[in-house]
């Protein structure tokens with residue numbers, strides 16, 4: 057196998073990352089921009105960067121992802137890309153007719169020092185942005201951070217550049233989505249509706265990256281948060297940020313600009329995090345939790361208790377994006393499993409702080425994030441203390457095969473399966489689906505490897 061030479065002995069590394077547990081900032085910025093209705097993401101850099109970002113999103117969502125590029129060549133790389141971006145803005149509005157262009161930078165344009173704020177202002181001053189259209193921007197240098205940082209930067213840019221404060225508060229709550237699937241965003245809207253709370257969810261990629269087949273190609277599908285909704289977020293009574301790394305920076309920016317108080321909760325993955333989300337939203341809106349949500353919760357608890365014997369004590373290794381694996385780790389503990397090896401390539405001290413809190417019951421657990429918290433290290437940890445299950449994105453399949461361990465695909469990117477963009481992992485019903493997939497991974501292995509005399513019909 058490809059990874060058969062991974063050594064068991066862990067040697068401290070500083071300047072070397074092997075098989076990073078992350079990808080590049082602009083991918084996150086592009087994904088966030090697709091959650092605005094009528095928006096065309098624009099990559100300010102070379103064509104190669106844009107192709108990579110588009111193809112990664114296309115492979116994960118199995119939907120064509122549209123984006124434009126400043127098409128840097130040698131000249132722009134040396135003298136800066138202002139002329140390219142100004143020409144691009146003019147061309148895009150006349151040919152592709154978006155309502156919004158969301159520009160993000162790349163390693164190259166950041167290194168040369170292009171100032172997106174200055175260039176977009178010049179585009180406006182030069183009359184290159186038609187009336188009623190918008191160009192927003194976010195700085196996303198990929199030599200720092202990760203795709204999650206890029207997502208957070210673009211969502212912050214959306215909040216900063218659209219929010220307006222009229223002085224009159226609206227009876228609505230902003231829900232700032234951390235990086236989650238379109239199906240998860242749909243589930244957030246469903247739960248809010250059941251609670252009877254009026255929300256503005258942003259960004260919102262449902263009906264954009266999971267749009268139905270209608271027989272007609274829509275360049276700008278019907279989904280996405282509208283400009284009107286985004287302008288109104290400055291008048292909302294409060295914001296709920298789902299994830300301290302991917303969503304909270306936008307909530308802080310909005311509070312600073314328009315005085316909208318906010319609360320940050322974990323992404324509602326698993327029982328405990330969903331409880332906190334539901335309680336925070338119902339408290340902020342002053343509503344009671346309806347019976348249908350309580351019943352959903354009850355069904356999850358019922359299956360958790362019925363199947364507890366299959367989960368108890370099982371060791372798990374997981375990797376991925378911090379706002380997703382923090383509540384997932386908590387859910388595994390709620391299932392009485394033992395998450396013992398955890399890495400996230402996204403840097404930030406909040407991850408370590410939250411993991412320390414969550415994992416205090418398992419002092420022997422290894423967890424690390426940022427530089428060198430890579431899949432190579434995770435694999436080495438697994439060689440030293442084997443696990444019963446590996447959870448992570450598609451890249452984990454090599455380790456899973458090498459170590460002959462069941463593998464649950466979770467996170468971004470998933471390039472070799474479908475379902476992630478159609479079935480939620482959040483809320484009580486999403487958590488139930490997650491539980492089912494974990495359970496099936498164990499039972500499939502048991503069926504595959506059981507001795508003939510122990511091969512059971514009823515499990």
Ligand code: SF4
Nearest residue numbers: 080105108162163198
């Ligand atoms: S890491 Fe930098 S150079 Fe590479 S694709 Fe991303 S933005 Fe482009």
